[in-house]
Structures are given as C-alpha cells and as structure tokens.
Amino acid sequence: DTAVSQTPKYLVTQMGNDKSIKCEQNLGHDTMYWYKQDSKKFLKIMFSYNNKELIINETVPNRFSPKSPDKAHLNLHINSLELGDSAVYFCASTSGGNQPQHFGDGTRLSIL
Amino acid sequence: GENVEQHPSTLSVQEGDSAVIKCTYSDSASNYFPWYKQELGKRPQLIIDIRSNVGEKKDQRIAVTLNKTAKHFSLHITETQPEDSAVYFCAASYNDMRFGAGTRLTVKP
Numbered sequence: 001d002t003a004v005s006q007t008p009k010y011l012v013t014q015m016g017n018d019k020s021i022k023c024e025q026n027l028g029h030d031t032m033y034w035y036k037q038d039s040k041k042f043l044k045i046m047f048s049y050n051n052k053e054l055i056i057n058e059t060v061p062n063r064f065s066p067k068s069p070d071k072a073h074l075n076l077h078i079n080s081l082e083l084g085d086s087a088v089y090f091c092a093s094t095s096g097g098n099q100p101q102h103f104g105d106g107t108r109l110s111i112l
Numbered sequence: 113g114e115n116v117e118q119h120p121s122t123l124s125v126q127e128g129d130s131a132v133i134k135c136t137y138s139d140s141a142s143n144y145f146p147w148y149k150q151e152l153g154k155r156p157q158l159i160i161d162i163r164s165n166v167g168e169k170k171d172q173r174i175a176v177t178l179n180k181t182a183k184h185f186s187l188h189i190t191e192t193q194p195e196d197s198a199v200y201f202c203a204a205s206y207n208d209m210r211f212g213a214g215t216r217l218t219v220k221p
C-alpha cells in the first residue's frame with residue numbers, strides 16, 4: 001500500500017548506457033515530479049507533470065526524458081549516462097501547488 | 113520564480129537543547145510553507161507545515177513561525193533528542209514548490 005513507489009531502488013551501470021526509472025503513485029494526485037539529490041543533499045527539481053502534461057522542465061540535459069503514460073505514472077529515461085549523473089533520484093506527487101508533496105523512497109544511481 | 117534560502121547549513125546541539133533553522137523566500141505570492149525531515153538513506157518526509165493565514169503552528173516539540181512581511185519562516189525544535197538528527201528542508205510554494213538547500217542537524221547525546 002506504498003503511496004509513491006519507485007523502481008529500481010538501486011541502479012549500478014556503466015557510463016554510456018541507457019536506463020529507466022519508474023514511478024507510480026496511488027494517491028490520486030494530478031501532479032508528479034522528478035528531483036535529483038546529489039552528495040551535497042540539495043533537492044533539485046528536474047521535471048513536473050500535471051495530468052500527463054509537462055509543466056516544469058528545469059535546465060536538464062536533453063539526455064533526460066520523462067514520460068507520463070497516465071497521471072499515476074511518471075517514468076524517467078536517461079540516455080548516454082555520465083559520471084555526473086550519479087545521484088539519488090526522487091519521485092514525488094501532490095494534489096496541488098500548495099499541498100504537501102509525497103516522496104518515493106528514491107533510486108540510487110551509480111555510474112561506473 | 114521562487115528562491116528559498118536556508119540557514120544554517122549545519123547545526124550541532126546537545127541533547128535537550130533547542131534548535132532553530134531559518135528560511136527566507138522571495139515570492140510574496142507564496143502561501144504554503146512545509147518542512148521536511150530526511151533521515152540518512154531515507155526519503156524526505158513532511159513533519160509540519162504552515163499556511164500564510166497563520167503566524168505560528170505547534171506540534172509537540174516542533175513549531176514553525178511565519179513572518180509574511182519579512183518573508184521568512186523558521187523551524188523550532190525543543191528538547192532535542194538524538195533521533196532528531198537528520199537533514200531538514202524548508203520549502204515555499206504558490207503553484208510550484210521550491211526547496212531550501214537543507215540543514216544537517218546533529219544532536220549529541
């Protein structure tokens with residue numbers, strides 16, 4: 001009965017590979033996010049989707065492509081992985097801009 | 113867009129002492145101010161929030177204050193315990209939420 005679930009929890013891969021992270025929420029929220037948290041712990045927003053439509057696209061390399069098949073899912077595909085992509089990626093969802101965000105458990109991505 | 117600054121970046125206190133973390137925001141339209149606690153290896157979790165129509169809110173040992181005129185808000189933790197050790201994030205939101213850079217709180221037993 002996890003509210004926001006991400007898979008996989010850990011992802012270890014070689015530089016240059018392509019990988020995907022999946023996120024699903026069962027809270028009925030319309031808005032979902034992807035955040036990147038580096039070793040300094042800063043939570044940097046990457047993308048925001050509202051009801052399957054892209055709302056926020058921060059300065060993120062176009063190697064990162066989000067996809068929202070429906071409002072309960074927001075997946076993140078990363079092409080040509082680089083060392084600097086190593087981080088923890090968090091998915092979150094909310095019912096509105098002035099409501100709490102609920103975070104998934106994170107995906108720790110390590111690039112060798 | 114909104115810009116949130118958070119201080120201090122690290123804070124160390126003795127068990128039983130109080131801890132205060134301060135944040136400022138730039139967008140006067142922001143009307144929702146949550147605080148999140150992130151324990152090591154875990155996800156950020158909401159611990160308390162405040163809306164712009166109130167100046168203070170308390171929940172047991174934690175309290176938040178909001179000064180809309182000065183555009184700053186603070187988290188107060190009293191009688192700190194070792195399990196309060198974590199990274200704390202403030203955030204401000206109107207349509208889009210923006211987070212502060214985080215404060216690493218260490219409570220020494």
